[in-house]
Amino acid sequence: xxxAFIILALLSLPVFADSGMAKIMDxxxxxxxxxxxxxxxTGFVKDKIPGTxxxxxxxxxxxxMELPELAYDPxxxxxxxxxxxxxxxRDITIDTGVERAIIxxxxxxxxxxxxxxxxxxxxxxxxxxxxxxxxxxxxLAERVLKESMRELGISRGLTDCPDRKCAMYFSNNVSGIDxxxxxxxxxxxxxxxxxxxxxxxxxxxxxxx
Numbered sequence: 571x572x573x574a575f576i577i578l579a580l581l582s583l584p585v586f587a588d589s590g591m592a593k594i595m596d597x598x599x600x601x602x603x604x605x606x607x608x609x610x611x612t613g614f615v616k617d618k619i620p621g622t623x624x625x626x627x628x629x630x631x632x633x634x635m636e637l638p639e640l641a642y643d644p645x646x647x648x649x650x651x652x653x654x655x656x657x658x659x660r661d662i663t664i665d666t667g668v669e670r671a672i673i674x675x676x677x678x679x680x681x682x683x684x685x686x687x688x689x690x691x692x693x694x695x696x697x698x699x700x701x702x703x704x705x706x707x708x709x710l711a712e713r714v715l716k717e718s719m720r721e722l723g724i725s726r727g728l729t730d731c732p733d734r735k736c737a738m739y740f741s742n743n744v745s746g747i748d749x750x751x752x753x754x755x756x757x758x759x760x761x762x763x764x765x766x767x768x769x770x771x772x773x774x775x776x777x778x779x
Contacts, residue, residue: 595625595766596668599722600632604658604675607702612674614711615718622719622737622753624763635661637677651679651690651699659695666696670725672718678703688742689717691724698725709748716752723758726765731758 599619601612612631620627638657641649654677662671679701681687688705691698698721705713719737731738734746736755741747754762 595763597623597625597627597766598669599627599629600662600664600669600671601629601718602632602635602658602662602671602673604635604637604673604677604699606676607674611702611711611714615672615674615715618715618752619718619722623722624754624759625766632671635673637675643680646680647678648680648686649675649677651681651687651701654679655690655692655695655697655699658699659692659697662695662697664696666694669696670722671697672722673697673699674702674714674718675699676702686742688747689721691721693725693727696725698722705744705747707744709744712752713744713747716747716750719752719754723754723762726762728754728758728761728765731755733757 601616601619603612609631616629616631619629635658637649638654640657641653643650654673658673664671679687679690679699681690686704687701689698689700698718700714700717700721702710702714705717707713716737720740723738728738730740733739733755734749735751736758737750737752738754738758739746739750741750
């Protein structure tokens with residue numbers, strides 16, 4: 571009976587208010603500049619991210635990192651996003667249960683079967699990269715934030731969302747990015763909460779199994 575009660579209580583958590591969720595969930599996000607990135611951009615993302623995540627989130631700007639030469643394709647004048655994360659992850663150590671890392675770079679990125687990508691995330695490693703190369707303009711900081719939220723969501727298991735206002739809505743142009751918010755829609759927020767709750771459930775139920 572006790573075990574069943576705990577399971578029901580934990581499963582009901584996604585419908586609680588964010589303030590209640592913050593009491594049991596933590597997330598620490600490291601923002602890593604790579605290349606020529608203005609401090610105002612990383613500072614803006616650092617200040618805004620905590621308020622958009624349904625958890626007790628903290629963000630900090632970490633050390634500057636060098637772009638990996640192996641990831642650069644001189645024929646395309648672009649960096650392979652997958653290879654970039656592979657190389658840079660060697661120097662990034664995080665606890666994927668409660669931590670994430672977002673690399674913000676001015677390097678133009680591409681991925682297999684794509685002429686370019688604005689960002690890329692590795693859910694297994696908990697690391698993502700966002701490029702400013704195609705996001706320029708007066709709204710650069712806001713666009714970087716929105717793409718950072720999208721890649722952060724992907725790193726936590728979220729997928730593309732049909733809601734054009736949601737941060738998880740896919741767009742590869744600035745007009746589409748400008749039209750959406752940096753926040754998750756209700757459905758995506760609920761899905762994200764469940765991602766946080768799973769390790770909590772395992773930890774609580776383990777002694778009871």
